[in-house]
Amino acid sequence: MPLKMDAAALNAFLDQAFEQVADDFVVEDVATDRLTVRLEVSDKHLRPGGTVSGPTMFALADVGAYLMTLARIGPQALAVTTNCAIDFMHKPAARTDLLGEVRLLKLGKQLSVCDVLIYSKGQEPPVARASLTYAIPPQ
Template identity: 35%
Template structure:
């Protein structure tokens, strides 16, 4: 795990604590931040039987939740307090069934403006590294906190 500080000062441990405290649903999912760097966040969703759907694949809502959390993580790379950043739009392309196992999300900032952040996220299966989903998301960023 990368615990180095980002330009906003947030570490992976900081983001995990924020999610547990401020978004308990995410804490309940057990998502872990593996890396936060200049414009990229890598998160892991540990496998749980409760994420399976018929066909023995991980359900879409679990995949999208992981993507949305990873996109939220990159908002914290832009502003030091992104509590008020919210998803305004997301497009999800489910590309293949995710086999039972951990999922890895890699979110990257495409454009960070004063009001909007646009980022993309790739979700891969840790079982076979297959690309399961591609998500483009837009976040409304909080106003300057001066």
């Protein structure tokens, strides 16, 4: 199945449908089974000690999987998260943007399953790993 939305269309969709968080995320690249999304870290994303908070990393994984799903099914705002498991593996670099590398593992008629590796920009190894399942609204 080919892409139904490219990076520009996904970014425009975020601006239109999720203006409350659209300024935080930028889709940098999208292909049939992968997507890269950047979280532009600001003070609101930090926890005491100056590192990026866990809920912020969860949001990046969730938005990344959502956008990967939409890239394939088109702009369906009502696709929803049905499951998420996240492992926090390393402390993110202070005040550094995060990158979510999303892989689409399965796309069915009702569910989308994605894996997300989260990196502090310019650093290895990943700071977190998440697995997410999205429910796709009926056509």
